[in-house]
Amino acid sequence: MNDPAQGPELMERQPADWPSAEIGALYEEHSRAIYYLALRFLADPQKAEDATHDVFLKAFRKLDQFRHEASARTWLYRIAINHCQNLQQSWHNRHVTANSDDAIWEHSASRTDSPLRVLETKELGQRIQQTLDRLSDEYRLLLLLVADEELSYEQIAALVGQSTDAVRGKLHRARKNFALLFEQTA
Amino acid sequence: MPMKNRSKLSHEQQQHEQQAAGQETRQEKREFATTEELLRFEAAQTEVPPQVAERLKQSIANLAPPPRRPWWRNWFGQ
Numbered sequence: 001m002n003d004p005a006q007g008p009e010l011m012e013r014q015p016a017d018w019p020s021a022e023i024g025a026l027y028e029e030h031s032r033a034i035y036y037l038a039l040r041f042l043a044d045p046q047k048a049e050d051a052t053h054d055v056f057l058k059a060f061r062k063l064d065q066f067r068h069e070a071s072a073r074t075w076l077y078r079i080a081i082n083h084c085q086n087l088q089q090s091w092h093n094r095h096v097t098a099n100s101d102d103a104i105w106e107h108s109a110s111r112t113d114s115p116l117r118v119l120e121t122k123e124l125g126q127r128i129q130q131t132l133d134r135l136s137d138e139y140r141l142l143l144l145l146v147a148d149e150e151l152s153y154e155q156i157a158a159l160v161g162q163s164t165d166a167v168r169g170k171l172h173r174a175r176k177n178f179a180l181l182f183e184q185t186a
Numbered sequence: 187m188p189m190k191n192r193s194k195l196s197h198e199q200q201q202h203e204q205q206a207a208g209q210e211t212r213q214e215k216r217e218f219a220t221t222e223e224l225l226r227f228e229a230a231q232t233e234v235p236p237q238v239a240e241r242l243k244q245s246i247a248n249l250a251p252p253p254r255r256p257w258w259r260n261w262f263g264q
Contacts, residue, residue, distance in 0.1 A: 019247045027239060035238070036229040045235075052234060053241050060246050064255045124228055147225035178221045 023060040055080045127185040139174035
């Protein structure tokens with residue numbers, strides 16, 4: 001199968017058993033990040049699997065639209081975010097009211113500078129999910145994106161359609177809320 | 187096996203198992219300074235289920251080839 005010529009980032013690795021070398025390379029490099037975002041954003045492993053599949057299938061269909069100046073990671077995140085948000089809307093899965101994050105922030109004590117407590121890794125996923133579930137979609141998404149070291153604040157701001165300053169401010173509150181809620185899951 | 191040897195072996199095994207359990211517990215206990223650190227750690231531990239890649243390969247194989255980028259768009263940088 002002939003695929004459109006792509007930039008050097010896509011051509012560095014060409015997994016042999018993929019019908020498309022380009023999408024194979026993208027998948028090998030970025031699938032973990034996309035799956036993790038979907039897993040923690042959608043809070044459902046099966047939905048995360050489906051979403052990861054669908055995101056890369058969309059990416060394959062849009063390979064000719066891939067812009068050389070954009071990073072593949074950012075491009076895939078954009079597809080993934082749109083996909084997950086559409087799923088959230090269609091499934092009516094929103095459990096958190098819009099103002100809950102700020103309510104947590106306003107009522108928080110000053111304990112949030114302490115490190116997140118020692119814990120057993122077996123419980124980690126469950127506690128992280130419980131905590132993220134109590135945050136708004138916006139804060140959850142920002143935290144998941146900033147956890148990816150490959151993304152700059154500017155890239156995150158572009159992905160969520162906000163200014164860098166706004167993202168920094170919201171992340172500050174999101175981190176504090178997360179830390180408070182996380183302690184409550186212990 | 188003589189009783190004494192068996193007893194010693196059993197004791198050594200117990201000690202070994204306790205040590206192993208202790209190491210495992212120490213490995214499981216972690217502290218994270220920031221939310222990002224916590225999420226990065228978990229993301230690094232998270233594996234994409236292999237069936238996703240297999241499904242994707244099958245889905246791509248079932249699709250028609252994607253449209254080729256016109257040569258003139260490459261030429262003019264569009």
